[in-house]
Amino acid sequence: MKLTGTLELLDHLEKADVLDPAATWLRKAARATVRPQWLRDALHGVPFGHPLHPVAAQVPVGAWTSAAVLDLVPGAERASAILVGTGLAAAAPAVISGATDLSELHEQQQRVGVVHASANAAATCLYALSLAQRLRGKHVSGKLLGYAGFGVATAGAFLGGHLAYHQAAGANHAEEVPHRTPPGWHSIGRLEEFTDGKPQQVMLDTVPLFVLRQGDEVQVLADACSHLAGPLHEGKISRQQVSGRAEDCVQCPWHGSTFSLRTGEVVTGPASAGQPVFQSRVVDGVVEARLPGAG
Ligand code: FES
Known part of the structure:
Protein backbone atom coordinates (compact mmCIF):
# COMPACT_ATOMS: atom_id res chain seq x y z
CA MET A 1 0.00 0.00 0.00
CA LYS A 2 1.31 3.44 -0.90
CA LEU A 3 1.50 5.70 2.13
CA THR A 4 1.45 9.46 1.88
CA GLY A 5 2.04 12.45 4.14
CA THR A 6 1.01 12.05 7.74
CA LEU A 7 0.34 8.34 7.42
CA GLU A 8 3.90 7.81 6.18
CA LEU A 9 5.18 9.69 9.21
CA LEU A 10 3.07 7.55 11.53
CA ASP A 11 4.28 4.42 9.75
CA HIS A 12 7.88 5.47 10.52
CA LEU A 13 6.86 6.07 14.13
CA GLU A 14 5.38 2.57 14.44
CA LYS A 15 8.67 1.12 13.14
CA ALA A 16 10.96 3.35 15.24
CA ASP A 17 12.64 0.74 17.44
CA VAL A 18 14.71 3.54 18.96
CA LEU A 19 11.60 4.10 21.11
CA ASP A 20 11.67 0.55 22.49
CA PRO A 21 13.82 1.31 25.58
CA ALA A 22 11.39 4.07 26.58
CA ALA A 23 8.44 1.73 25.95
CA THR A 24 10.07 -0.99 28.05
CA TRP A 25 10.71 1.48 30.88
CA LEU A 26 7.11 2.71 30.76
CA ARG A 27 5.77 -0.85 30.65
CA LYS A 28 7.83 -1.90 33.67
CA ALA A 29 6.96 1.27 35.57
CA ALA A 30 3.24 0.76 34.94
CA ARG A 31 3.39 -2.89 36.04
CA ALA A 32 5.45 -2.06 39.14
CA THR A 33 3.19 0.84 40.13
CA VAL A 34 -0.16 -0.86 39.56
CA ARG A 35 0.23 -4.33 41.04
CA PRO A 36 -3.14 -5.61 42.35
CA GLN A 37 -5.02 -7.41 39.59
CA TRP A 38 -8.34 -5.84 40.63
CA LEU A 39 -6.84 -2.36 40.22
CA ARG A 40 -5.27 -3.22 36.86
CA ASP A 41 -8.64 -4.58 35.74
CA ALA A 42 -10.42 -1.41 36.88
CA LEU A 43 -7.92 0.77 35.01
CA HIS A 44 -8.30 -1.35 31.86
CA GLY A 45 -12.08 -0.86 32.18
CA VAL A 46 -13.01 -4.52 32.81
CA PRO A 47 -15.90 -3.67 35.22
CA PHE A 48 -17.36 -1.29 32.64
CA GLY A 49 -16.95 -3.52 29.58
CA HIS A 50 -15.14 -0.63 27.88
CA PRO A 51 -11.64 0.85 28.13
CA LEU A 52 -11.46 3.45 30.91
CA HIS A 53 -8.74 5.62 29.37
CA PRO A 54 -10.82 7.41 26.67
CA VAL A 55 -13.44 8.30 29.28
CA ALA A 56 -10.82 9.44 31.82
CA ALA A 57 -9.20 11.65 29.18
CA GLN A 58 -12.50 13.46 28.54
CA VAL A 59 -12.22 15.69 31.61
CA PRO A 60 -8.75 17.21 31.06
CA VAL A 61 -9.34 17.52 27.30
CA GLY A 62 -12.76 19.12 27.83
CA ALA A 63 -11.55 21.46 30.60
CA TRP A 64 -8.50 22.63 28.65
CA THR A 65 -10.49 23.11 25.44
CA SER A 66 -13.03 25.21 27.34
CA ALA A 67 -10.19 27.24 28.90
CA ALA A 68 -8.77 27.91 25.42
CA VAL A 69 -12.15 29.37 24.41
CA LEU A 70 -12.56 31.42 27.59
CA ASP A 71 -9.05 32.84 27.18
CA LEU A 72 -10.45 34.73 24.20
CA VAL A 73 -13.22 36.27 26.33
CA PRO A 74 -12.28 39.48 28.19
CA GLY A 75 -12.80 39.24 31.95
CA ALA A 76 -12.99 35.44 32.03
CA GLU A 77 -9.52 34.96 33.55
CA ARG A 78 -10.77 33.48 36.82
CA ALA A 79 -13.08 30.96 35.14
CA SER A 80 -10.33 30.01 32.72
CA ALA A 81 -7.84 29.43 35.56
CA ILE A 82 -10.39 27.18 37.30
CA LEU A 83 -10.73 25.10 34.13
CA VAL A 84 -6.96 24.79 33.71
CA GLY A 85 -6.72 23.60 37.35
CA THR A 86 -9.60 21.18 36.84
CA GLY A 87 -7.82 19.66 33.84
CA LEU A 88 -4.63 19.24 35.85
CA ALA A 89 -6.47 17.60 38.75
CA ALA A 90 -8.21 15.20 36.35
CA ALA A 91 -5.04 14.27 34.44
CA ALA A 92 -3.90 11.59 36.94
CA PRO A 93 -6.61 8.95 36.18
CA ALA A 94 -6.08 9.49 32.45
CA VAL A 95 -2.30 9.04 32.83
CA ILE A 96 -2.54 5.92 35.03
CA SER A 97 -5.22 4.18 32.94
CA GLY A 98 -3.34 5.02 29.73
CA ALA A 99 -0.03 3.69 31.07
CA THR A 100 -1.73 0.50 32.27
CA ASP A 101 -3.27 -0.06 28.82
CA LEU A 102 0.03 0.70 27.11
CA SER A 103 1.82 -1.97 29.17
CA GLU A 104 -0.28 -4.66 27.41
CA LEU A 105 0.01 -3.63 23.75
CA HIS A 106 1.98 -4.76 20.69
CA GLU A 107 5.39 -3.14 20.28
CA GLN A 108 4.27 -0.98 17.32
CA GLN A 109 1.40 0.32 19.42
CA GLN A 110 3.70 0.91 22.37
CA ARG A 111 6.03 3.06 20.24
CA VAL A 112 3.16 5.33 19.22
CA GLY A 113 1.90 5.16 22.80
CA VAL A 114 5.21 6.42 24.17
CA VAL A 115 5.08 9.52 21.95
CA HIS A 116 1.37 10.00 22.76
CA ALA A 117 2.17 9.82 26.49
CA SER A 118 5.19 12.13 26.14
CA ALA A 119 3.11 14.74 24.31
CA ASN A 120 0.46 14.61 27.00
CA ALA A 121 3.07 14.83 29.77
CA ALA A 122 4.57 17.89 28.07
CA ALA A 123 1.10 19.43 27.71
CA THR A 124 0.41 18.81 31.40
CA CYS A 125 3.68 20.55 32.36
CA LEU A 126 2.80 23.53 30.15
CA TYR A 127 -0.64 23.77 31.77
CA ALA A 128 0.93 23.56 35.26
CA LEU A 129 3.20 26.50 34.34
CA SER A 130 0.20 28.27 32.85
CA LEU A 131 -1.74 27.89 36.09
CA ALA A 132 1.22 29.10 38.15
CA GLN A 133 1.43 32.25 36.02
CA ARG A 134 -2.31 32.85 36.26
CA LEU A 135 -2.22 32.50 40.05
CA ARG A 136 0.52 35.11 40.14
CA GLY A 137 -1.70 37.46 38.15
CA LYS A 138 0.36 37.10 34.95
CA HIS A 139 -2.53 36.29 32.68
CA VAL A 140 -0.90 37.03 29.33
CA SER A 141 1.94 34.54 29.84
CA GLY A 142 -0.58 32.17 31.48
CA LYS A 143 -2.72 32.25 28.35
CA LEU A 144 0.27 31.82 26.03
CA LEU A 145 1.47 28.80 28.02
CA GLY A 146 -2.09 27.49 27.95
CA TYR A 147 -2.24 27.73 24.16
CA ALA A 148 1.14 26.02 23.89
CA GLY A 149 -0.23 23.22 26.10
CA PHE A 150 -3.37 23.05 23.98
CA GLY A 151 -1.30 22.63 20.80
CA VAL A 152 0.83 19.87 22.28
CA ALA A 153 -2.24 18.14 23.80
CA THR A 154 -3.92 18.24 20.37
CA ALA A 155 -0.90 16.51 18.81
CA GLY A 156 -1.09 13.93 21.62
CA ALA A 157 -4.81 13.43 20.98
CA PHE A 158 -4.09 12.90 17.27
CA LEU A 159 -1.68 10.10 18.15
CA GLY A 160 -4.25 8.67 20.58
CA GLY A 161 -6.72 8.60 17.70
CA HIS A 162 -4.19 6.78 15.53
CA LEU A 163 -3.65 4.24 18.31
CA ALA A 164 -7.38 3.64 18.75
CA TYR A 165 -8.66 3.81 15.18
CA HIS A 166 -5.73 2.82 12.98
CA GLN A 167 -3.85 0.42 15.26
CA ALA A 168 -7.04 -0.77 17.01
CA ALA A 169 -5.61 -0.54 20.53
CA GLY A 170 -8.53 -0.77 22.96
CA ALA A 171 -10.92 -1.93 20.23
CA ASN A 172 -12.99 -5.08 20.69
CA HIS A 173 -11.33 -7.59 18.36
CA ALA A 174 -14.25 -10.02 18.64
CA GLU A 175 -16.87 -7.49 17.55
CA GLU A 176 -17.06 -8.72 13.96
CA VAL A 177 -17.60 -12.38 14.92
CA PRO A 178 -21.44 -12.30 14.81
CA HIS A 179 -21.30 -10.49 11.44
CA ARG A 180 -18.93 -13.04 9.89
CA THR A 181 -20.64 -16.13 11.31
CA PRO A 182 -23.45 -17.67 9.22
CA PRO A 183 -26.68 -18.07 11.21
CA GLY A 184 -27.93 -21.49 12.32
CA TRP A 185 -26.25 -24.75 13.35
CA HIS A 186 -23.00 -25.84 11.70
CA SER A 187 -21.07 -29.11 11.85
CA ILE A 188 -17.55 -28.52 13.15
CA GLY A 189 -16.29 -32.12 13.33
CA ARG A 190 -16.94 -35.52 14.86
CA LEU A 191 -16.73 -35.76 18.65
CA GLU A 192 -13.93 -38.33 18.52
CA GLU A 193 -11.77 -35.91 16.50
CA PHE A 194 -11.45 -33.68 19.58
CA THR A 195 -9.00 -34.66 22.32
CA ASP A 196 -10.65 -34.55 25.74
CA GLY A 197 -9.42 -31.52 27.73
CA LYS A 198 -7.22 -30.11 24.96
CA PRO A 199 -8.37 -26.93 23.20
CA GLN A 200 -8.28 -26.98 19.40
CA GLN A 201 -8.88 -24.44 16.69
CA VAL A 202 -11.54 -25.16 14.06
CA MET A 203 -12.52 -22.84 11.21
CA LEU A 204 -16.19 -22.09 10.68
CA ASP A 205 -16.08 -20.44 7.26
CA THR A 206 -13.62 -17.60 7.93
CA VAL A 207 -14.18 -17.52 11.71
CA PRO A 208 -11.63 -19.31 13.90
CA LEU A 209 -13.30 -21.18 16.78
CA PHE A 210 -11.87 -22.28 20.12
CA VAL A 211 -13.19 -25.81 20.76
CA LEU A 212 -12.71 -27.70 24.02
CA ARG A 213 -14.14 -31.17 24.51
CA GLN A 214 -14.92 -32.11 28.11
CA GLY A 215 -16.27 -35.65 28.02
CA ASP A 216 -19.45 -35.62 25.99
CA GLU A 217 -19.75 -31.85 26.20
CA VAL A 218 -18.03 -29.31 23.98
CA GLN A 219 -17.32 -25.66 24.76
CA VAL A 220 -17.07 -23.37 21.75
CA LEU A 221 -15.94 -19.74 21.77
CA ALA A 222 -14.58 -17.32 19.21
CA ASP A 223 -10.86 -18.10 19.12
CA ALA A 224 -9.48 -14.59 18.49
CA CYS A 225 -9.17 -12.85 21.87
CA SER A 226 -11.22 -9.67 22.18
CA HIS A 227 -8.14 -7.78 23.43
CA LEU A 228 -5.77 -8.06 20.47
CA ALA A 229 -6.91 -11.24 18.69
CA GLY A 230 -4.54 -13.65 20.44
CA PRO A 231 -5.17 -17.39 19.78
CA LEU A 232 -7.19 -18.63 22.76
CA HIS A 233 -6.80 -22.30 21.73
CA GLU A 234 -3.12 -21.94 22.70
CA HIS A 255 -1.39 -10.84 27.62
CA GLY A 256 -3.21 -13.09 30.08
CA SER A 257 -6.85 -12.03 29.69
CA THR A 258 -9.06 -14.73 31.19
CA PHE A 259 -12.56 -15.59 29.97
CA SER A 260 -15.29 -17.82 31.38
CA LEU A 261 -15.89 -20.74 29.01
CA ARG A 262 -19.57 -20.77 29.97
CA THR A 263 -20.44 -17.12 29.44
CA GLY A 264 -17.40 -15.57 27.74
CA GLU A 265 -17.28 -12.84 30.38
CA VAL A 266 -13.93 -11.29 31.22
CA VAL A 267 -12.57 -12.66 34.50
CA THR A 268 -9.29 -10.70 34.33
CA GLY A 269 -8.07 -8.11 31.81
CA PRO A 270 -6.52 -6.46 29.92
CA ALA A 271 -9.49 -7.37 27.68
CA SER A 272 -12.55 -5.34 28.59
CA ALA A 273 -14.96 -6.92 26.09
CA GLY A 274 -16.33 -10.43 26.54
CA GLN A 275 -15.69 -13.33 24.20
CA PRO A 276 -18.53 -14.57 21.93
CA VAL A 277 -19.79 -17.96 23.15
CA PHE A 278 -21.36 -20.47 20.77
CA GLN A 279 -24.07 -22.95 21.69
CA SER A 280 -23.03 -26.52 20.99
CA ARG A 281 -24.66 -29.94 20.69
CA VAL A 287 -20.45 -31.64 17.01
CA GLU A 288 -22.55 -28.69 15.92
CA ALA A 289 -22.19 -25.04 16.92
CA ARG A 290 -24.42 -22.04 16.62
CA LEU A 291 -23.87 -18.40 17.58
CA PRO A 292 -27.00 -16.69 18.85
CA GLY A 293 -27.48 -13.39 17.00
CA ALA A 294 -25.18 -14.38 14.13
CA GLY A 295 -25.64 -13.11 10.60
S1 FES B 1 -4.54 -10.76 22.86
FE1 FES B 1 -4.06 -9.65 24.64
S2 FES B 1 -4.92 -10.81 26.21
FE2 FES B 1 -5.48 -11.86 24.45
Whole structure:
Protein backbone atom coordinates (compact mmCIF):
# COMPACT_ATOMS: atom_id res chain seq x y z
CA MET A 1 0.00 0.00 0.00
CA LYS A 2 1.31 3.44 -0.90
CA LEU A 3 1.50 5.70 2.13
CA THR A 4 1.45 9.46 1.88
CA GLY A 5 2.04 12.45 4.14
CA THR A 6 1.01 12.05 7.74
CA LEU A 7 0.34 8.34 7.42
CA GLU A 8 3.90 7.81 6.18
CA LEU A 9 5.18 9.69 9.21
CA LEU A 10 3.07 7.55 11.53
CA ASP A 11 4.28 4.42 9.75
CA HIS A 12 7.88 5.47 10.52
CA LEU A 13 6.86 6.07 14.13
CA GLU A 14 5.38 2.57 14.44
CA LYS A 15 8.67 1.12 13.14
CA ALA A 16 10.96 3.35 15.24
CA ASP A 17 12.64 0.74 17.44
CA VAL A 18 14.71 3.54 18.96
CA LEU A 19 11.60 4.10 21.11
CA ASP A 20 11.67 0.55 22.49
CA PRO A 21 13.82 1.31 25.58
CA ALA A 22 11.39 4.07 26.58
CA ALA A 23 8.44 1.73 25.95
CA THR A 24 10.07 -0.99 28.05
CA TRP A 25 10.71 1.48 30.88
CA LEU A 26 7.11 2.71 30.76
CA ARG A 27 5.77 -0.85 30.65
CA LYS A 28 7.83 -1.90 33.67
CA ALA A 29 6.96 1.27 35.57
CA ALA A 30 3.24 0.76 34.94
CA ARG A 31 3.39 -2.89 36.04
CA ALA A 32 5.45 -2.06 39.14
CA THR A 33 3.19 0.84 40.13
CA VAL A 34 -0.16 -0.86 39.56
CA ARG A 35 0.23 -4.33 41.04
CA PRO A 36 -3.14 -5.61 42.35
CA GLN A 37 -5.02 -7.41 39.59
CA TRP A 38 -8.34 -5.84 40.63
CA LEU A 39 -6.84 -2.36 40.22
CA ARG A 40 -5.27 -3.22 36.86
CA ASP A 41 -8.64 -4.58 35.74
CA ALA A 42 -10.42 -1.41 36.88
CA LEU A 43 -7.92 0.77 35.01
CA HIS A 44 -8.30 -1.35 31.86
CA GLY A 45 -12.08 -0.86 32.18
CA VAL A 46 -13.01 -4.52 32.81
CA PRO A 47 -15.90 -3.67 35.22
CA PHE A 48 -17.36 -1.29 32.64
CA GLY A 49 -16.95 -3.52 29.58
CA HIS A 50 -15.14 -0.63 27.88
CA PRO A 51 -11.64 0.85 28.13
CA LEU A 52 -11.46 3.45 30.91
CA HIS A 53 -8.74 5.62 29.37
CA PRO A 54 -10.82 7.41 26.67
CA VAL A 55 -13.44 8.30 29.28
CA ALA A 56 -10.82 9.44 31.82
CA ALA A 57 -9.20 11.65 29.18
CA GLN A 58 -12.50 13.46 28.54
CA VAL A 59 -12.22 15.69 31.61
CA PRO A 60 -8.75 17.21 31.06
CA VAL A 61 -9.34 17.52 27.30
CA GLY A 62 -12.76 19.12 27.83
CA ALA A 63 -11.55 21.46 30.60
CA TRP A 64 -8.50 22.63 28.65
CA THR A 65 -10.49 23.11 25.44
CA SER A 66 -13.03 25.21 27.34
CA ALA A 67 -10.19 27.24 28.90
CA ALA A 68 -8.77 27.91 25.42
CA VAL A 69 -12.15 29.37 24.41
CA LEU A 70 -12.56 31.42 27.59
CA ASP A 71 -9.05 32.84 27.18
CA LEU A 72 -10.45 34.73 24.20
CA VAL A 73 -13.22 36.27 26.33
CA PRO A 74 -12.28 39.48 28.19
CA GLY A 75 -12.80 39.24 31.95
CA ALA A 76 -12.99 35.44 32.03
CA GLU A 77 -9.52 34.96 33.55
CA ARG A 78 -10.77 33.48 36.82
CA ALA A 79 -13.08 30.96 35.14
CA SER A 80 -10.33 30.01 32.72
CA ALA A 81 -7.84 29.43 35.56
CA ILE A 82 -10.39 27.18 37.30
CA LEU A 83 -10.73 25.10 34.13
CA VAL A 84 -6.96 24.79 33.71
CA GLY A 85 -6.72 23.60 37.35
CA THR A 86 -9.60 21.18 36.84
CA GLY A 87 -7.82 19.66 33.84
CA LEU A 88 -4.63 19.24 35.85
CA ALA A 89 -6.47 17.60 38.75
CA ALA A 90 -8.21 15.20 36.35
CA ALA A 91 -5.04 14.27 34.44
CA ALA A 92 -3.90 11.59 36.94
CA PRO A 93 -6.61 8.95 36.18
CA ALA A 94 -6.08 9.49 32.45
CA VAL A 95 -2.30 9.04 32.83
CA ILE A 96 -2.54 5.92 35.03
CA SER A 97 -5.22 4.18 32.94
CA GLY A 98 -3.34 5.02 29.73
CA ALA A 99 -0.03 3.69 31.07
CA THR A 100 -1.73 0.50 32.27
CA ASP A 101 -3.27 -0.06 28.82
CA LEU A 102 0.03 0.70 27.11
CA SER A 103 1.82 -1.97 29.17
CA GLU A 104 -0.28 -4.66 27.41
CA LEU A 105 0.01 -3.63 23.75
CA HIS A 106 1.98 -4.76 20.69
CA GLU A 107 5.39 -3.14 20.28
CA GLN A 108 4.27 -0.98 17.32
CA GLN A 109 1.40 0.32 19.42
CA GLN A 110 3.70 0.91 22.37
CA ARG A 111 6.03 3.06 20.24
CA VAL A 112 3.16 5.33 19.22
CA GLY A 113 1.90 5.16 22.80
CA VAL A 114 5.21 6.42 24.17
CA VAL A 115 5.08 9.52 21.95
CA HIS A 116 1.37 10.00 22.76
CA ALA A 117 2.17 9.82 26.49
CA SER A 118 5.19 12.13 26.14
CA ALA A 119 3.11 14.74 24.31
CA ASN A 120 0.46 14.61 27.00
CA ALA A 121 3.07 14.83 29.77
CA ALA A 122 4.57 17.89 28.07
CA ALA A 123 1.10 19.43 27.71
CA THR A 124 0.41 18.81 31.40
CA CYS A 125 3.68 20.55 32.36
CA LEU A 126 2.80 23.53 30.15
CA TYR A 127 -0.64 23.77 31.77
CA ALA A 128 0.93 23.56 35.26
CA LEU A 129 3.20 26.50 34.34
CA SER A 130 0.20 28.27 32.85
CA LEU A 131 -1.74 27.89 36.09
CA ALA A 132 1.22 29.10 38.15
CA GLN A 133 1.43 32.25 36.02
CA ARG A 134 -2.31 32.85 36.26
CA LEU A 135 -2.22 32.50 40.05
CA ARG A 136 0.52 35.11 40.14
CA GLY A 137 -1.70 37.46 38.15
CA LYS A 138 0.36 37.10 34.95
CA HIS A 139 -2.53 36.29 32.68
CA VAL A 140 -0.90 37.03 29.33
CA SER A 141 1.94 34.54 29.84
CA GLY A 142 -0.58 32.17 31.48
CA LYS A 143 -2.72 32.25 28.35
CA LEU A 144 0.27 31.82 26.03
CA LEU A 145 1.47 28.80 28.02
CA GLY A 146 -2.09 27.49 27.95
CA TYR A 147 -2.24 27.73 24.16
CA ALA A 148 1.14 26.02 23.89
CA GLY A 149 -0.23 23.22 26.10
CA PHE A 150 -3.37 23.05 23.98
CA GLY A 151 -1.30 22.63 20.80
CA VAL A 152 0.83 19.87 22.28
CA ALA A 153 -2.24 18.14 23.80
CA THR A 154 -3.92 18.24 20.37
CA ALA A 155 -0.90 16.51 18.81
CA GLY A 156 -1.09 13.93 21.62
CA ALA A 157 -4.81 13.43 20.98
CA PHE A 158 -4.09 12.90 17.27
CA LEU A 159 -1.68 10.10 18.15
CA GLY A 160 -4.25 8.67 20.58
CA GLY A 161 -6.72 8.60 17.70
CA HIS A 162 -4.19 6.78 15.53
CA LEU A 163 -3.65 4.24 18.31
CA ALA A 164 -7.38 3.64 18.75
CA TYR A 165 -8.66 3.81 15.18
CA HIS A 166 -5.73 2.82 12.98
CA GLN A 167 -3.85 0.42 15.26
CA ALA A 168 -7.04 -0.77 17.01
CA ALA A 169 -5.61 -0.54 20.53
CA GLY A 170 -8.53 -0.77 22.96
CA ALA A 171 -10.92 -1.93 20.23
CA ASN A 172 -12.99 -5.08 20.69
CA HIS A 173 -11.33 -7.59 18.36
CA ALA A 174 -14.25 -10.02 18.64
CA GLU A 175 -16.87 -7.49 17.55
CA GLU A 176 -17.06 -8.72 13.96
CA VAL A 177 -17.60 -12.38 14.92
CA PRO A 178 -21.44 -12.30 14.81
CA HIS A 179 -21.30 -10.49 11.44
CA ARG A 180 -18.93 -13.04 9.89
CA THR A 181 -20.64 -16.13 11.31
CA PRO A 182 -23.45 -17.67 9.22
CA PRO A 183 -26.68 -18.07 11.21
CA GLY A 184 -27.93 -21.49 12.32
CA TRP A 185 -26.25 -24.75 13.35
CA HIS A 186 -23.00 -25.84 11.70
CA SER A 187 -21.07 -29.11 11.85
CA ILE A 188 -17.55 -28.52 13.15
CA GLY A 189 -16.29 -32.12 13.33
CA ARG A 190 -16.94 -35.52 14.86
CA LEU A 191 -16.73 -35.76 18.65
CA GLU A 192 -13.93 -38.33 18.52
CA GLU A 193 -11.77 -35.91 16.50
CA PHE A 194 -11.45 -33.68 19.58
CA THR A 195 -9.00 -34.66 22.32
CA ASP A 196 -10.65 -34.55 25.74
CA GLY A 197 -9.42 -31.52 27.73
CA LYS A 198 -7.22 -30.11 24.96
CA PRO A 199 -8.37 -26.93 23.20
CA GLN A 200 -8.28 -26.98 19.40
CA GLN A 201 -8.88 -24.44 16.69
CA VAL A 202 -11.54 -25.16 14.06
CA MET A 203 -12.52 -22.84 11.21
CA LEU A 204 -16.19 -22.09 10.68
CA ASP A 205 -16.08 -20.44 7.26
CA THR A 206 -13.62 -17.60 7.93
CA VAL A 207 -14.18 -17.52 11.71
CA PRO A 208 -11.63 -19.31 13.90
CA LEU A 209 -13.30 -21.18 16.78
CA PHE A 210 -11.87 -22.28 20.12
CA VAL A 211 -13.19 -25.81 20.76
CA LEU A 212 -12.71 -27.70 24.02
CA ARG A 213 -14.14 -31.17 24.51
CA GLN A 214 -14.92 -32.11 28.11
CA GLY A 215 -16.27 -35.65 28.02
CA ASP A 216 -19.45 -35.62 25.99
CA GLU A 217 -19.75 -31.85 26.20
CA VAL A 218 -18.03 -29.31 23.98
CA GLN A 219 -17.32 -25.66 24.76
CA VAL A 220 -17.07 -23.37 21.75
CA LEU A 221 -15.94 -19.74 21.77
CA ALA A 222 -14.58 -17.32 19.21
CA ASP A 223 -10.86 -18.10 19.12
CA ALA A 224 -9.48 -14.59 18.49
CA CYS A 225 -9.17 -12.85 21.87
CA SER A 226 -11.22 -9.67 22.18
CA HIS A 227 -8.14 -7.78 23.43
CA LEU A 228 -5.77 -8.06 20.47
CA ALA A 229 -6.91 -11.24 18.69
CA GLY A 230 -4.54 -13.65 20.44
CA PRO A 231 -5.17 -17.39 19.78
CA LEU A 232 -7.19 -18.63 22.76
CA HIS A 233 -6.80 -22.30 21.73
CA GLU A 234 -3.12 -21.94 22.70
CA GLY A 235 -4.12 -20.65 26.14
CA LYS A 236 -4.28 -22.28 29.55
CA ILE A 237 -7.45 -23.84 30.97
CA SER A 238 -8.02 -23.37 34.68
CA ARG A 239 -10.75 -23.31 37.29
CA GLN A 240 -11.54 -19.76 38.52
CA GLN A 241 -14.12 -18.05 40.68
CA VAL A 242 -16.56 -16.22 38.41
CA SER A 243 -19.33 -14.24 40.13
CA GLY A 244 -19.05 -16.47 43.19
CA ARG A 245 -18.98 -19.85 41.45
CA ALA A 246 -16.12 -22.04 40.24
CA GLU A 247 -15.96 -22.19 36.44
CA ASP A 248 -13.61 -23.39 33.73
CA CYS A 249 -11.82 -20.49 32.11
CA VAL A 250 -9.28 -19.94 29.35
CA GLN A 251 -6.32 -17.60 29.72
CA CYS A 252 -5.04 -15.91 26.57
CA PRO A 253 -1.37 -16.74 25.85
CA TRP A 254 -0.53 -13.19 24.75
CA HIS A 255 -1.39 -10.84 27.62
CA GLY A 256 -3.21 -13.09 30.08
CA SER A 257 -6.85 -12.03 29.69
CA THR A 258 -9.06 -14.73 31.19
CA PHE A 259 -12.56 -15.59 29.97
CA SER A 260 -15.29 -17.82 31.38
CA LEU A 261 -15.89 -20.74 29.01
CA ARG A 262 -19.57 -20.77 29.97
CA THR A 263 -20.44 -17.12 29.44
CA GLY A 264 -17.40 -15.57 27.74
CA GLU A 265 -17.28 -12.84 30.38
CA VAL A 266 -13.93 -11.29 31.22
CA VAL A 267 -12.57 -12.66 34.50
CA THR A 268 -9.29 -10.70 34.33
CA GLY A 269 -8.07 -8.11 31.81
CA PRO A 270 -6.52 -6.46 29.92
CA ALA A 271 -9.49 -7.37 27.68
CA SER A 272 -12.55 -5.34 28.59
CA ALA A 273 -14.96 -6.92 26.09
CA GLY A 274 -16.33 -10.43 26.54
CA GLN A 275 -15.69 -13.33 24.20
CA PRO A 276 -18.53 -14.57 21.93
CA VAL A 277 -19.79 -17.96 23.15
CA PHE A 278 -21.36 -20.47 20.77
CA GLN A 279 -24.07 -22.95 21.69
CA SER A 280 -23.03 -26.52 20.99
CA ARG A 281 -24.66 -29.94 20.69
CA VAL A 282 -23.71 -33.43 19.56
CA VAL A 283 -25.99 -34.99 16.91
CA ASP A 284 -25.21 -38.58 15.82
CA GLY A 285 -21.62 -38.14 16.95
CA VAL A 286 -21.19 -34.84 15.09
CA VAL A 287 -20.45 -31.64 17.01
CA GLU A 288 -22.55 -28.69 15.92
CA ALA A 289 -22.19 -25.04 16.92
CA ARG A 290 -24.42 -22.04 16.62
CA LEU A 291 -23.87 -18.40 17.58
CA PRO A 292 -27.00 -16.69 18.85
CA GLY A 293 -27.48 -13.39 17.00
CA ALA A 294 -25.18 -14.38 14.13
CA GLY A 295 -25.64 -13.11 10.60
S1 FES B 1 -4.54 -10.76 22.86
FE1 FES B 1 -4.06 -9.65 24.64
S2 FES B 1 -4.92 -10.81 26.21
FE2 FES B 1 -5.48 -11.86 24.45
